[in-house]
Amino acid sequence: MSRLVLCGAGHVSRALAQVAALLEFELCVLDDRPEFADPARFPAGAQVLALPFDEGLKRLGSRPDDFFCILTRGHTWDKACLARILNGQFAYVGMIGSRRKAAATMEALAAEGYSQERLAAVHAPIGLMLGGQTPAEVAVEIAAQLIQIRAELGPALAPPPAEPGVLCTILKKTGSAPRGPGAWMLVCPDGHTVGTVGGGAVEYQVGRDALEFWAAGESAREGTYDLGSGADLGMVCGGRITIRFQRQ
DSSP states (O other), X not given: OOEEEEEXXXXXXXXXXXXXHHTTOEEEXXXXXXXXXXXXXXXXXXXXXXXOHHHHHHHHOOOTTOEEEEOOSSHHHHHHHHHHHHTSOOSEEEEOSOHHHHHHHHHHHHHTTOOHHHHTTEESSOSOOSOOOSHHHHHHHHHHHHHHHHHHHGGGGSOOOSSSSEEEEEEEEESSOSSOTTOEEEEOTTSOEEEOSSOHHHHHHHHHHHHHHHHHTXXXXXXXXXXXXXXXXXXXXXXXXXXEEEEO
């Protein structure tokens, strides 16, 4: 289960927490105002911390599958939260506010030495632009983006099960393909699979190649699958993926 950390416990955060609980995120809420960081305002089971933002984020730490939403009451706190988050691990980070405010924050962090590649990973303004105005509408816009990103990352967010088989991991993707780097599928000796590398004909072929790899007793191998030229496999995406086969 991915963790969703809400930096700020105002009206948008409270509304988003209600939706996020339905989406089965592990929920953490952080605010330096005790009257806002009140567990009674948030869904049961949420971890609610009434701490200064930097201290709270330090206590929470970071994980590769963390989703961070920066929803504080002002530019100063937004920037402080983003600076701390960018120094750690995350699957997603988004920051509320106008394009002008977001640009100013990015320029300030760039001047402090943060790389453009790192800053480009920030979704700012946060959420899908659906025309929302109320806190509930904005919360739905943000939740929609969280769903989108979680679906894109797919099984890359969870470790494969520790059972015998061939772990097939996407190392590289070019062009159009359903899954990107990090997505995995475990092919067990009896042929059943866990996870996905994109479904359809390409996944079927990867599964067959994995069983052949297992039977050959190899420990590691790489293979490239062209989703445009493999007409016999029904591949029509037009991209290419490189798979690492690894015995476990």
